[in-house]
Amino acid sequence: MAKVSIVVPVYKVEKYIENCIESLVSQTLREIEIILVDDGSPDKCGEICDVYAARDNRIKVLHKKNAGVSAARNDGLLQASGEYILFCDSDDWMEKDACEKLYSAATKSNADIAIGDVYMAYDSGEKKAVKFYENEFCIEDRDRIDDMIRADIYRTYCVNPPKEGVAFGYGGPWNKLVRREMLLDNEINFDLRVKGVFDDILYTAYILYNAKRICYIHENVYNYRMVASSITHxxxxxxxxxxxxxxxxxxxxxxxxxxxxxxxxxxxxxxxxxxxxxxxxxxxxxxxxxxxxxxxxxxxxxxxxxxxxxxxxxxxxxxxxxxxxxxxxxxxxxxxxxxxxxxxxx
Structure with missing residues (x-):
């Protein structure tokens, strides 16, 4: 069984997909599986995914009719067999030691969720480090977990923000390593009713609520690409x-x-x-x-x-x-x- 399954929904990102996949196959933690979900992408993304799958037997490619990012993530989750799950957006990329650092943090503390920091990456090549909380922690206390959920619902409710102020993306799934067994036992997935808007924040609320132990480390594990033509605008x-x-x-x-x-x-x-x-x-x-x-x-x-x-x-x-x-x-x-x-x- 793989230690980590990385699920990547893929749609119209021909310009970025190779950079994303390269960051995954280069992970220092080798015991991983990479699930690329081609969500009916009209460009060459599907072909690119197949080329990589032919080179690396850790890669699975699922080609499907377009149904949106939430459905693609759910379909990838159904195919996953790893001890832990990690989601990656196909226009972003991961630091090469992301899986190793998150998996080490999770297993050392027997946590259901391990959370890391991220970089905001701009087309100019500039990267800005984003820290989510002031101090590292490993918690079981329900009141503190409730505080995390409140920050997920609206970020200014973070009770221990970094000195530079509250961060973006408390609800992002891409910096959170999650125990797959917990997802299955509690039937947690991405809600299709919200059409790919806020589905990640709802998902994060459910994983936080159902987790018995959560750890957070000051390690930048993910590169979030700032794309001006985002669908959200x-x-x-x-x-x-x-x-x-x-x-x-x-x-x-x-x-x-x-x-x-x-x-x-x-x-x-x-x-x-x-x-x-x-x-x-x-x-x-x-x-x-x-x-x-x-x-x-x-x-x-x-x-x-x-x-x-x-x-x-x-x-x-x-x-x-x-x-x-x-x-x-x-x-x-x-x-x-x-x-x-x-x-x-x-």
Missing amino acids: SYKPNVIEINNAIFCCWNEFFEKTGNKDKYLKPFYACVMRRLEEAIKLYFVNDKNEKALSERIKELKRVVKSEPYKTAAQCVDVKKISKKQRMLAVMIKYHLIFMVMFIKNFR
Whole structure:
């Protein structure tokens, strides 16, 4: 049995896929398997994956009809046989000793999850080290794990951030080595209802909640590529539908854990963030062809509905961005139509 299974969803990353795979086959921990899930990629990604599989018998390639990143990750997880699971995005790459360091940390402490730090990698070649917590730790205490979940829901709720401030990506799956047995026993995977948005953050909430022991090390294990044309910035006419699915999934999580009161404040901050995203990706997006009056009516309907209405009233404004504070004030005083005329939201 492999010590680590690395699952890589692959779609339209012909420019980057070889760099990603090279970083995996070069891992200093040799007892690994690499599962490349070709999610119906229309470019040459599938062919490139097959070439590497022919060279290295640790590589499995799964070709499938396009169904999105969540389904691809789930399909890869079903094929995995390793003691631990690690996810890697196909436009990113891992440090060569990532598996070794994470696996060593996990096995030495008998942890269900081992977490490392990352680099933000730019096209210019610059790399910025990102630290998630001020101190290394190995914990079993449920209150501290709950604090980690709160930071996963909304990052400003991190209780022991590094000196430089809270990091991005507390919910990212790519720096977290997870015991496969725990995933199987608790039937944890990526939720298809949220269409590849927030699925990683929900996944992280469930693994944190079900873990008995979690360790964190100050080792940069992953390179997160900052791509300007990310899908998260494109026009999304179904963003409100996706938001509703996200909120539904969070409510299911709260019900399963029985800790809703502990998570409500970060959840309200999450709702305001999702509203800000909806405005940028839909309501004021240049590709939205609906009349201005129609969009204003629709936005008013949205902010009068739950959980937006309660979030605007109850959110801790110290924990959210200036734009989100502005939105909360507009909702409270029924001035939300003004957002359409504020260039900042474009």
